[in-house]
Amino acid sequence: MNPHLASGNQRSLAGYAPQHFLWQQQGAVGFVTLNRPERKNPLTFESYAELRDLFRTLAYVEDVKAIVVQGAGGNFCSGGDVHEIIGPLTGMTAPELLAFTRMTGDLVKAMRACPQPLIAAVDGVCAGAGAIMAMASDLRVGTARSKTAFLFTRVGLAGCDMGACALLPRIVGQGRASDLLYSGRSLGGEEGLAWGWLNRLAEPDQLLVEALAWAGEIAAGPSFAHAMTKRMLHQEWSMGVDEAIEAEAQAQALCMLTQDFHRAFVAFAAKQKPSFEGN
Numbered sequence: 348m349n350p351h352l353a354s355g356n357q358r359s360l361a362g363y364a365p366q367h368f369l370w371q372q373q374g375a376v377g378f379v380t381l382n383r384p385e386r387k388n389p390l391t392f393e394s395y396a397e398l399r400d401l402f403r404t405l406a407y408v409e410d411v412k413a414i415v416v417q418g419a420g421g422n423f424c425s426g427g428d429v430h431e432i433i434g435p436l437t438g439m440t441a442p443e444l445l446a447f448t449r450m451t452g453d454l455v456k457a458m459r460a461c462p463q464p465l466i467a468a469v470d471g472v473c474a475g476a477g478a479i480m481a482m483a484s485d486l487r488v489g490t491a492r493s494k495t496a497f498l499f500t501r502v503g504l505a506g507c508d509m510g511a512c513a514l515l516p517r518i519v520g521q522g523r524a525s526d527l528l529y530s531g532r533s534l535g536g537e538e539g540l541a542w543g544w545l546n547r548l549a550e551p552d553q554l555l556v557e558a559l560a561w562a563g564e565i566a567a568g569p570s571f572a573h574a575m576t577k578r579m580l581h582q583e584w585s586m587g588v589d590e591a592i593e594a595e596a597q598a599q600a601l602c603m604l605t606q607d608f609h610r611a612f613v614a615f616a617a618k619q620k621p622s623f624e625g626n
Contacts, residue, residue, distance in 0.1 A: 358409050365401065367394035369419075375412035375566035376559060377405075377463070384420025387472045389428035392435075395451055395476075402457035412566035412573075412625065414461075415558045416484055417468040418477070421551065426475020426498070433502070448508075451476065455510045458483040459581050462574035464565050468558040469493045470551055474533075479509040482518065485577060488558045489545040491536040498531040506531075517584065519544050569607040570625035575599075 360377070363370055369380035379401070381388035390398075405411060418424050427433055436444065458465060458480070467484035473495040481487055481495065489495075497515070499508050506512065506528025515524040519542045527534060539545040549557040565573060575598050583591040602608060607623045614621035 358407065360404075360408055360411065365397050367391065367397045370401070372411065373559070374563070375410060376562045377411040377414045379414060379416045381416075381418045381424050381477075384418075384422070386428065387422040387425035388418040388420070388477070389425045389431070390476050391428050391431045392447075395454055398480075399450070399454040399457045402454070402461045405461045405463055409625070411463055412568075412570045413562040414463050414465045415468055415555070415562050416465055416480060417555065417558070418470070422471035423467070423469045423473040423493070424475075424477025424480060425472050426477050452509050455479060455483045455514075462577060463570075464562075464573055464577060466558050466562050466565075468554050469495065469545070470554050474498050476509065479511060482511065482514050483509075486561070487539075487545050488547045488549055488554060488561065489536045489539055490549060490551045490554055492551065493536040493539065493545075494533040495539060495544065496531055496533045497527050500529060501531040513584075567623065569602075569605070569611075569623045571605050571607065572602045575602055 360370065360372065369378070369382045371378040371380070379398070381390075381394075383389060405414070436447065439447070464486065465484040467481040467487045469481050469487055469489040470493055471490075473481050473489075473493055475496070475498055478495050478497050497506055497508075497511055499506050499511075511528060512524075515527065518524075519527075523542055526532075534542070534544060536545065536548055540548050547557065547561075579591075579595060579598055583594065586594060606626050607621070610623065611621040
């Protein structure tokens with residue numbers, strides 16, 4: 348584990364320098380860049396774990412309000428590295444394999460528990476675990492040339508990987524998720540937009556600009572309330588309607604205690620745009 352993330356009570360990621368991807372911060376927006384462009388940004392055992400630790404730590408970071416996840420070199424992520432992950436997995440015992448699959452699942456849990464909204468900027472190849480990372484994000488901006496593939500079946504594995512059978516149907520619907528998870532085929536950008544997989548399309552040279560602008564808009568909003576929205580969107584999947592309404596009543600009452608709620612009222616009364624501070 349990176350020693351900078353060891354204590355679990357960070358208020359800032361100033362000075363944070365991950366070993367297996369890039370981290371940058373522009374104002375209140377953080378950038379995670381998968382940075383192995385010569386291999387289309389595959390994941391390794393180490394990068395899985397380091398990404399998991401980062402997203403867990405972000406729960407305690409106060410100066411990051413939204414996050415963009417992207418890949419370098421015109422591709423998002425090609426999934427688990429064939430030589431550094433797939434090969435070694437074929438020689439592992441059942442307990443070792445279960446430890447690995449639980450660790451990769453922990454990355455998705457960390458992304459969903461991370462209070463900051465995550466925007467995946469999806470260009471080019473977005474496959475396997477890369478497609479899962481895009482899926483685990485809250486929003487997705489893509490390009491017409493993006494190709495998303497949940498290709499586990501292509502390597503003899505089930506489509507039920509890292510929460511795909513739970514999360515993907517909630518994004519694109521059960522039938523469309525079944526299509527992707529059984530076939531392992533690529534979903535292009537235009538089709539992905541029509542299916543609701545992608546929220547927006549951008550030209551490749553404008554993808555990061557679009558993602559940054561969207562993240563900036565979110566970061567400028569009421570971050571405590573945004574975090575509550577994300578938490579409720581996740582938690583209410585397993586609730587009945589009555590339980591969800593009660594949970595939202597409690598959540599909204601907490602938001603009404605924030606100064607941002609009062610700032611919004613004062614600004615509205617003065618016919619001004621509110622300036623939110625996240626408290």
